[in-house]
Amino acid sequence: MGDRITFTLNATDGKARAGVISTPRGDIRTPAFMPVGTAATVKAMLPESVRATGADILLGNTYHLMLRPSAERIHRLGGLHKFMNWQRPILTDSGGFQVMSLSSLRKMSEQGVQFSSHIDGSKHMLSPERSMEIQRLLGSDIVMCFDECTPHPASEAVALESMRMSMRWAQRSRDAFGDRPGHALFGIQQGSCFADQRAESAQKLREIGFDGYAIGGLAVGEGQEIMFEVLDYAPDMLPKDRPRYLMGVGKPDDIVGAVARGVDMMDCVLPSRSGRTGQVFTRRGVLNIKNARHADDPRPLDEDCSCPACRNYSRAYLHHVFRSKEIIQSMLLTWHNLHYYQDLMQGMRDAIAAGEFAKFEAEFHAARQQGDIEPL
RNA sequence: GCCGCCUUAGCUCAGUUGGUUAGAGCACUGGUUUGUGGAACCAGGGGUCCCCCGUUCAAGCCGGGGAGGCGGUA
Numbered sequence A: 001m002g003d004r005i006t007f008t009l010n011a012t013d014g015k016a017r018a019g020v021i022s023t024p025r026g027d028i029r030t031p032a033f034m035p036v037g038t039a040a041t042v043k044a045m046l047p048e049s050v051r052a053t054g055a056d057i058l059l060g061n062t063y064h065l066m067l068r069p070s071a072e073r074i075h076r077l078g079g080l081h082k083f084m085n086w087q088r089p090i091l092t093d094s095g096g097f098q099v100m101s102l103s104s105l106r107k108m109s110e111q112g113v114q115f116s117s118h119i120d121g122s123k124h125m126l127s128p129e130r131s132m133e134i135q136r137l138l139g140s141d142i143v144m145c146f147d148e149c150t151p152h153p154a155s156e157a158v159a160l161e162s163m164r165m166s167m168r169w170a171q172r173s174r175d176a177f178g179d180r181p182g183h184a185l186f187g188i189q190q191g192s193c194f195a196d197q198r199a200e201s202a203q204k205l206r207e208i209g210f211d212g213y214a215i216g217g218l219a220v221g222e223g224q225e226i227m228f229e230v231l232d233y234a235p236d237m238l239p240k241d242r243p244r245y246l247m248g249v250g251k252p253d254d255i256v257g258a259v260a261r262g263v264d265m266m267d268c269v270l271p272s273r274s275g276r277t278g279q280v281f282t283r284r285g286v287l288n289i290k291n292a293r294h295a296d297d298p299r300p301l302d303e304d305c306s307c308p309a310c311r312n313y314s315r316a317y318l319h320h321v322f323r324s325k326e327i328i329q330s331m332l333l334t335w336h337n338l339h340y341y342q343d344l345m346q347g348m349r350d351a352i353a354a355g356e357f358a359k360f361e362a363e364f365h366a367a368r369q370q371g372d373i374e375p376l
Numbered sequence B: 001g002c003c004g005c006c007u008u009a010g011c012u013c014a015g016u017u018g019g020u021u022a023g024a025g026c027a028c029u030g031g032u033u034u035g036u037g038g039a040a041c042c043a044g045g046g047g048u049c050c051c052c053c054g055u056u057c058a059a060g061c062c063g064g065g066g067a068g069g070c071g072g073u074a
Helices: A047-053 A062-067 A071-076 A080-084 A096-101 A128-138 A156-177 A195-208 A224-231 A252-260 A270-276 A308-312 A315-323 A327-353 A357-370
Strands: A006-013 A016-023 A026-030 A032-035 A058-061 A090-093 A106-108 A113-116 A123-126 A142-144 A184-189 A212-215 A244-246 A265-268 A279-282 A285-288
Touching (some): A006 A327, A016 A252, A026 A327, A032 A058, A032 A327, A062 A123, A071 A128, A096 A106, A128 A156, A184 A195, A224 A252, A252 A265, A270 A279, A270 A327, A279 A327, A308 A327, A327 A357
Parallel strands (some): A032 A265, A058 A090, A184 A212, A244 A265
Antiparallel strands (some): A106 A113, A113 A123
16 A cells, blocks of 8 residues: 555456556455445444445545534544544545535535535535535545536536536646645546537546546436436546546446446445335345335345345345334345445456456346346 | 213324315335435325214205214212
8 A cells, every 4th residue: 555546457348447546545446336425424334334345435425524513523533534434445525416416505606606504504615625625624535526516407508618617616626635645636527418518528627637537417317328328438538547437326237337338436325325215226126125025025135145134134024124114124225235236346347357248247137137036 | 871072094183164076194005216405205095974864956064863982970
């Protein structure tokens, strides 16, 4: 472990890439899936349990931690890693997603975005400079530029204006970040679903220069077909020798499709959120544990899964604790979903290393075609 | 025995001066979730309004009778 963050590509197979991001806090194997721990916790999971699923890195959030308990407090308490008991790498989102998701609670200007807290209504200014400061106070290993996640659908004119402002903010983020050995700053490409805008955005980010490059503004309601159309060209516009991070994606088939198109990192709330709401991801697709058909089923969610929920509990038990709103259901299903996602990533890394990614993809889709196991 | 209160969806209950196809919560059956405002949200099925008679253009609602339940009192 050196004191710089480096990216090493170990194998490629078609556009798919496998490698390692080395950081002072440990390696991140790519393609990587980053569980989302917005408020200094992956909900319903202990950090050691998240690690046990195979996660190398977590995602935290500038906006939420700024509001509560505040970046300054976390800094005084020794930083986010110590605070939440996760010593491995953390990537923090800049608050750019909340510019979109909380659009009714904010006012935007060239300078930045003023949010009214969804917790107590208090006013908080987020700018590129402030976002960099907060992420520094948190001790984030991979810092994201402050941007606007352009909503979908956006007209060409609106998308262009949004993208260009995000690029100006990218320059300001770069300037404010400065030189911080051991910490990385990632730029974020925007441009909605317009190829010329994606190209302009990528060019601008390359001119500024970043440690990694994200693809933003996707998985915002456009659907997989359009998202894949963009991913057919957008990753190729970014430097080959730096990690490419597709923000906020996605469902398992989104992830496989993204890796096939040259993406190295992803994050998504789905495995954790769905775990809490009863939706389960398996090799054979999704199932909902609350469905009545599971009530008497002694079989595990997935015979071949090695997570605690599958090793030690039946569908009938998981169904029961979900219906009963017992807290353990969130724990077990989140664990399973995160485990499944990490298994999926490991499978892709192995397949790329072996030059068998196409075969992996075919088997992935074939297993899902089968659907869930036969009802009893 | 007498007095009072109650009876509407599987459960707990709303139902205005009588006025379209009688509602809610929970339960039930499904669905949704993509850089977490989410232990969240959406949709659907389900009723001989205890029974009978009457008044009325019209009764869950008003009147009479009956049945069942709860409480009080001899």
